[in-house]
Amino acid sequence: MTLSPFFQLHSDLPREGPGSADDVRWALSVTGPAARVCDVACGPGADTVVLAEALPDARIDAMDAQAHFVAEAQRRCAEYGDRVQVFQGDMATLDGPYDLIWCAGALYFLGVTEGLRGWRPALAAGGRVAFSEPVWVDENPVQEARDFWADYPAITDRAGIEARVVKAGFDVLAVRRIIGDSWANYFEPMRARIAALRPDADAELAEVLDQEAREIALWSAAPDHIAYDLFVVAPK
Ligand SMILES: C[S@@+](CC[C@H](N)C(=O)[O-])C[C@H]1O[C@@H](n2cnc3c(N)ncnc32)[C@H](O)[C@@H]1O
Numbered sequence: 001m002t003l004s005p006f007f008q009l010h011s012d013l014p015r016e017g018p019g020s021a022d023d024v025r026w027a028l029s030v031t032g033p034a035a036r037v038c039d040v041a042c043g044p045g046a047d048t049v050v051l052a053e054a055l056p057d058a059r060i061d062a063m064d065a066q067a068h069f070v071a072e073a074q075r076r077c078a079e080y081g082d083r084v085q086v087f088q089g090d091m092a093t094l095d096g097p098y099d100l101i102w103c104a105g106a107l108y109f110l111g112v113t114e115g116l117r118g119w120r121p122a123l124a125a126g127g128r129v130a131f132s133e134p135v136w137v138d139e140n141p142v143q144e145a146r147d148f149w150a151d152y153p154a155i156t157d158r159a160g161i162e163a164r165v166v167k168a169g170f171d172v173l174a175v176r177r178i179i180g181d182s183w184a185n186y187f188e189p190m191r192a193r194i195a196a197l198r199p200d201a202d203a204e205l206a207e208v209l210d211q212e213a214r215e216i217a218l219w220s221a222a223p224d225h226i227a228y229d230l231f232v233v234a235p236k
Contacts, residue, residue, distance in 0.1 A: 001067065001068055001071075003068060005202075005204045005205040005207075005208045006208055007066065007068060008197065008205055008208075009190075009193060009194070009197065009205070009208050009209060009212060011044075011068055011069075011072070012044075012072070012193070013044060013186075013189050013190060013193060014044070014046055014185070014189050015043060015044065015046035015047075015185060015186055015189075016043035016044060016069070016105070016186070017043065017104055017105030017106075017132075017186055017228075018105065018132070018178050018182045018183040018185065018186045018228055019046070019047060019104045019105065019132065019178060019182050019185065019186070019228075019230075020178075020181065020182045020185055021050045022182075023104075023132070023176065023178055023182060023230055024047050024050040024051060024054065024102070025050070025054055026176050026230070027102070027130040027176075027230060027232055028051075028054055028055070028100075030128075030130075030173055030174045030232040031099075031100055031128045031130065031173075031232060033055060033057075033058070034055060034058055034098075034099035034100035034128070035057070035058055035059065035099050036058065036059055036061075036096075036097060036098045036099050036100075036124065037051055037055060037058050037059070037060045037061070037098060037099065037100045037101075037102060038060070038061045038062070038063065038094065038096075038098045038100070038101050038102065038122075039051060039060065039061070039062040039063070039102045039103075039104075040063060040091045040094065040101055040102065040103040040106065040119075041063070041064055041065070041091050041103055041104075041105075041106030041109070042062035042063060042064050042069070042073050042086065043064060043069050043072075043073070043104075044069050044072035044073055044076065045062055045069075045072060045073025045074075045076045045077055045086065046076075047102060047104050048060060048062040048073055048076070048077055048084065048086065049076055049077060051102060052077060052080045052083075052084050058083070059083050059084075059085075060080075060083065060084045060085070061084075061085050061086075061087070061098075062077065062084065062085070062086040062087075063086070063087050063088065063089040063091065064086075064088065064089075065088065065089070065090060065091070066088075067088055070086055070087065070088045073086045074086045091103070091106065091109070091110065091115075092110060092118060094118070094119055094122040095122060096121065096122030096123060096124060096127075097122065097123065097124035097127070098122055098123060098124060098127055099123075099124050099126070099127050099128070100127065100128050100129075100130065101119055101122065101123065101127070101128075101129045101130070101131075102130050102131075103115075103129070103130070103131040103132075104131070104132050105132050105133075105228065106131075107131040107132075107133060108133060108134065108152070108154065111154070111164075112131075112133060112161060112164035112165060112168070113164045113165075113167045113168045114168075115131075115168075116129060116165065116168035116169075116170050116233065117168045117169070120168075120169070120170075120235055123235060126234075127234070127235070128173070128232055128233065128234050129170070129232075129233050129234075130230065130231065130232045130233075131230070131231055131233075132178055132228040132229065132230045132231075133161050133228060133229060133231065134149060134152055134155050134227075134228055135155070135156065135157055135158050135160075135161060135227055135228065135229045136149075136155060136156065136157045137177075137179070137224070137225050137226070137227045138225060139157075141225065142222050142225045144218045144219075144221045144222035144225065144226070145218075145222055145225045145226050147218050148215065148218040148219060148222075148226050149226075158175060158229050161229060161231065162175075162231075165231065165233050169235060169236050170233040170234060170235050170236060171233060171234055171235075171236055172231055172232075172233050173232045173233060173234055174231075174232045175229050175230065175231050175232075176229070176230045177227055177228075177229055177230075178227060178228040178229065178230050179223070179224065179226070179227040179228075180223055180224065182228075183219060183223060183226065183227075184223075187216050187219055187220075190212060190216065191213075191216055194209045194212060194213055194216075197209060
């Protein structure tokens with residue numbers, strides 16, 4: 001598989017966005033056990049594994065648009081046999097029914113309101129969605145946070161996301177802040193990957209590495225001011 005410079009960097013990483021096993025387990029403590037689960041935009045499958053471990057009787061689908069992430073997630077989930085299926089797909093067209101749709105750091109591709117509306121037919125009765133989304137931490141964000149999120153103009157605060165959830169016809173059941181260590185889980189392996197790729201990088205790849213290194217530097221300068229919130233929501 002020939003990967004673009006962007007995906008040369010974004011491959012062979014433990015995860016592709018901020019998060020942790022504790023974040024997944026917290027969401028499950030809110031939703032209770034789920035029999036049919038979908039890890040939407042699963043990336044390399046870090047959370048799929050946690051879902052599979054925490055829900056030993058569940059059937060779990062995990063899907064992503066990128067073939068190389070699907071292949072990585074399939075390798076990591078092979079030990080769970082048929083009850084975990086990883087496949088390539090588009091999260092805009094989700095087939096259910098699912099008791100839980102888990103989506104770490106990807107609902108923004110569809111938009112919170114648009115995505116939740118679109119997923120509603122894929123939810124079983126009593127089904128829940130858990131998703132993480134960028135949020136402002138401070139009323140007056142520090143410059144590092146402004147620079148960090150410069151390419152994401154849709155960013156708002158927790159109340160702003162809650163309003164988008166309600167607009168989709170859902171209620172917010174619980175919210176947890178994803179900050180600090182959950183970001184280090186993403187950026188520390190990324191830092192190491194940049195260092196490993198740097199010596200042989202051509203100009204195009206070097207530019208991608210520089211861009212990511214800058215993002216990490218902004219986060220490192222203000223780790224308490226750059227966050228996702230993890231929302232557990234249910235249709236009204
Ligand atoms: C920030 S990464 C998060 C990956 C994973 N959830 C994690 O936390 O490691 C966003 C993911 O969304 C996937 N993605 C983007 N658009 C998609 C789409 N339309 N359908 C399915 N996956 C998509 C990307 O391939 C990528 O794996």
